[in-house]
Amino acid sequence: MTDALEEKYDVNGAYGDPKALTTGLLQDLRHVGIKGGRKNLFTLLKLATQKGQPVDDKLMTMEKLIAITAALSPSSKSRKRLSHTIVRTLWDSLEHPPKSYLGEKFQYRMPDGSYNNILVPHLGKAGTPYARTSRATKKLHGVRPDPGLLFDLLMSRDDKSFKENPAGISSVLFYHATIIVHDIFRTNRKDTNISDTSSYLDLAPLYGSSLEDQLKVRTMSSGLLKPDTFHEKRLLAQPPGINVMLIMYNRFHNYVADVLLKINENGRFSLPHTRTKEEKEQALAKQDNDLFQTARLIVGGLYINICLHDYLRGLTNTHHSSSTWTLDPRVEITKQYDGEDLERGCGNQVSAEFNLLYRFHSIISKRDEKWLEQFLNSILPDKTKHISELSPSEFFQAFLKYEASIDPDPSKREFDGLKRGPDGKFKDEDLVNIMTSAMEDPAGLFGSKMVPKALRVVEILGILQARKWGLASLNEFRHFFGLKKHETMEDINPDPEISALLRNLYDHPDMVELYPGLFVEDAKPRMDPGCGGCPPYTVGRAVFSDAVVLVRSDRFYTIDYTAANLTNWGIQEVQQDYKVLGGSMFYRLFQRAFPGWYPYNSLHIMQPMFTWKMNKQIAEEIGTLKLYSLKGPKNPTAPIILTKHSTIIQVLKDQTSFRVPWLPALNDLFPGKKDYSAFMLSGDGPENSKQRTLLQSIMYGPDEFTKLISEFVTATAKKSLELEGFKMNTDNLCQIDVIRDIAIPACSRLIGDLFYLDLKGLQNPHGTLTTKELYKHLLNVRVWGFNNNDPGLAFIRRILAQEGASVLTKTTKASVKKAVTNGLYTNLSTLLKGRQNHIKLGSLRWYGQHIVRQLSANGLSCDEIAEIMWLTGVAGVGVPVSLFAEVLQFYLQPGNEELWDKIQDLVASNDPTTDSVLKQYVLEAQRMVSTQRNLRVCASDRTIDGHKFCKGDTVICLLGPACKDADAVPDPKTFKLGRPSNAYIHFGYGVHECLGREIALTYCVSLLKVVASLKNLRPAPGEMGVLKTVTIGAERCYLDDTWTNLTFDPTSKADFFPTPSYRTNESQPGNCITKDLGEARGDPDLVFKLKWKSQRKSTL
Helix, strand or coil, rough: CCCCCCCCCCCCCCCHHHHHHEEEEHHHHHCCCCCHHHHHHHHHHHHHHCCCCCCHHHHHHHCCCCCCHHHCCCCEEHHHHHHHHHHHHHCCCCCCCCCCCHHHHHHHHCCCCCCCCCCCCCCCCCEECCEEECCCCCCCCCCCCHHHHHHHHHHHHHCCCCECCCCCHHHHHHHHHHHHHHCCCCCCCCCCCEEECCCCCCHHHCCCCHHHHHHHHHHCCCCCCCCCCCCCHHHHCCCCCHHHHHHHHHHHHHHHHHHHHHHCCHHHHCCCCCHHHHHHHHHHHHHHHHHHHHHHHHHHHHHHHHHHHHHHHHCCCCCCCCCCCCCCCCCCHHHHHHHCCCHHHHCCCCCCHHHHCCCCHHHHHHHHCCCCHHHHHHHCCCCCCHHHCHHHHHHHHHHHHHHCCCCCCHHHHHCCCCCCCCCCCCCCCHHHHHHHHHHCCCCCCCCCCCCCCCHHHHHHHHHHHHHHCCEEHHHHHHHCCCCCCCHHHHHHCCHHHHHHEEEHHCCCHHCCHHHHHHHCCCCCECCCCCCCCCCCCHHHHHHHHHHHHHCCCCCCHHCCCCCHHHHHHHHHHCCCCCCCCCCCCCCHHHHCCCCCCCCEEECCCCCCEEEEHHHHHHHHHHHHHHEECCCCCCCCCEEEEEECHHHHHHHCCCEEEEEEHHEEEEHHHCCCCCCCCCCCCCCCCHHHHHHHHHHHHHHCCCCHHHHHHHHHHHHHHHHHHHHHHCCCCCCCCCCEEEEEHHHHHHHHHCCCCCCCCCCCCECCCCCCCCCCHHHHHHHHHHHHHHCCCCCCHHHHHHHHHHHHHHHHHHHHHHHHHHHCCCCHHHHHHHHHCCCCCCCCCCHHHHHHHHHHHHHHHHHHHHHHHHHHHHHHHHHHCHHHHHHHHHHHHHHHHHHHHHHHHHHHHHHHHCCCCCHHHHHHHHHHHHHHHCEEEEEEEEEECEEEEEEEEEECCCEEEEHHHHHCCCCCCCCCCCCCCCCCCCCCCCCHHHHHHHHHHHHHHHHHHHHHHHHHHHEEEEECCHHHHHEEEEEECCEEECCCCCCCCCCCCCCCCCCCCCCCCCCHHHHHHHHEEEEEEECCCCCCEEECHHHHHHCCCCCC
């Protein structure tokens, strides 16, 4: 027995010390079993060294962690820590509470900005008070300087004090900033603590800040806005360019709403079946609202991308470099990658301080200053007084009277002498002239004595309002942002005159008021890149914080900025591409609002927030000037459209008066570096004809040429069918994407081998291009060179074409050089490189090599041959695929079953004349459905069939309608085989008739034979069996498989976007097959999405 107290019996264990009872690491390892747990521990240690990387759940990481934790002693410290880690990881995987919810109320922006933060719905709502950014603790002077005196001494501009922005910023940047200011600030006149707009960048100047505002600018039909109409009447008192910019957004909204309805993704805008008039009206109202709200989200996406990729790139002067970096606050910053979460979509409330900070009156240009003076003089009752002599009350009364004169209907308002037409729109020419002048007009510079005298009263009212709000001092505001306080007046502004005035007015830097102090500070110097706006120092720091907060806090620009909300096409339409000036998007707005007025690469509009002069200087410095057009805007002339057969024939055979238009686009690939004028399609000169004649004689020389093409395409298609077919169920129902998995690869391989491109395959195992890569590069060049019909996409299309042309030039040159080299050197070099000649005698690739060598034998250099080969491949890509898709669609559509049966019987017969008869079927089907066209530019005045053509006219020959011209093709609506050749001019006519006509027809016949071998080929039910087309303007457009991209000319452009791939063993007899008829043309595309189900008619 000892003297020590014995441990007390404790039923609940309440007396013990849990920490004292826990085990250490060594005991834990013994408990787990070092040998048994080694593998799990190694996995976890590896995971710990890969922080920030996605977790591979196939490694069973969580389960191994659970296993280790469960194996530890209940008293283990490690067990507790690991349990905490498991709980924390699982908890952190989800938002608490969620920020995104379902339902229209949360999917769309509310008119007043409420419910941006769903849990705090009134945060940032219109009609709520301003926030306060920084505390006002400093005791400022009881009697402060007279506001009028402050303006006269520190702010007033004269001719000597005005300075242009040194970075070359144009007035357009100021116009955009003005829209932002009126978007987020509208102080209530009765209660100046209230802002009558929301605290979000929701384009309130266009749409308004209440449902009542919205209804005034909407047509209430199809989601459209009234033509050239915007809500904000305050902006009528601003320079006209600001109003024009809102009209541009209006036009973009209506363009978007129109396309949305035509695409109708997932049927979201479809009208349900209704039985009563009331139900129909309700359905139409819902459709209108859904279209309007979705279009508004998309327009907001473009607006915010212009804010980030044009406006902020201007302020930071990143444009003055080749950098693609942009300050984009929307990026997701999570604990997994950055150690801590940075919140997004949490809502915002603008503050009174920033109401003052955004008063960028200093940078108003001299031109706009004159406009402002003239406008204000026009609304003043007393013309004898200068504007700067007015008292606040006199100015306010005059402005109220002016506002009362504004038409309450926004669709009837006019500005700057512009008049609306009968359609409610302003003339494009007037709007374009205003914007062009603005882009050439240099903005002013921030700093003291830079505000136009015409704004004297406005600035006085601003100073008085700032005092009424009781805001912090300038130094307190700087302290809030972590900036060094001004210790002397010279720190605020080193100008001796200004610093002396500040000292006399305020005694000490701590006593200087926030306003006008913000704009009396000295301006930051230009930095390339770094600083372009050259704002005052404090403004420069604060405005970027506000930009980040405005964007990052907005749910609709962050967590709910998705394809599901904006639609696939919508989010793509406004998506920045960093290859285009670091993501610049303002040019897209110009091209959508004024299509055809500016060149696609106009130096004016590619970065309109810089002057044309500075844009030219920057482009010269970084070596990109040749990529731009220096030309100004011009009124686009409407093309002459021809449909009459006889007129088109005369135009196409007259090379003197009507020239092919392709050379400028081809030479624009590498301006100043490469001239493609010798290529056969580039012109109408003797050298162009000579090249065509030479290639034609070589390529079509042997009688067996088309047979070689047919056998190659058939074998390629059958192999693809066997590899890609997907057996869906026990009933032998199969599915395949007949375009992506059969037609596209066959076309790519046909062109790759025939023109001896560096396509990887059995006969060229060391080739550098896959079928997908080759097709992509060829198609991108074709889209750019031969059917670039969308100026809003042209700049990025050229970039893609440049990439493709570079690859094709380099790889084809290497292939050609290898082919033309002969004798000992070839054998020796092949041996040294460890390579064999895999080309089989009599194969298509062997024939391509033969073409190369024959061209060489005719005296052409390797560079010339390579250019001919890949450019001819470009000219032939897509068209065969388009032809096949259109023909197959025609024969499988309802009503043509008898024709399809005849084709299947013909294929099954194996008759020697099968191919020639099938060719007639292809030609007649093409005549019935084709929309093929051809272009010419009129070189001299000419009159044909009563049509007057003038020099410079663009002539569009619609070959499809011409082949249904009753004057040339009798009984054109009737399907009839054996028509004369003049009924089939879809491949052109005359000297420039498509060189690959017979290749394309043979390709189509061969594929048709393969698919006609399948029994009961038919469209799949529902949307899978629908060929999705829309009409934009007068153009029929097609959609890709995700309904993201449009193309306008399916018969001359081809682009494919992968659809789901299904696999089956196609070699088994009796299999069924579903065909997903995808078809693409153009960039960014178009896909014929048409699936077919079929029972095989015979074993392939």
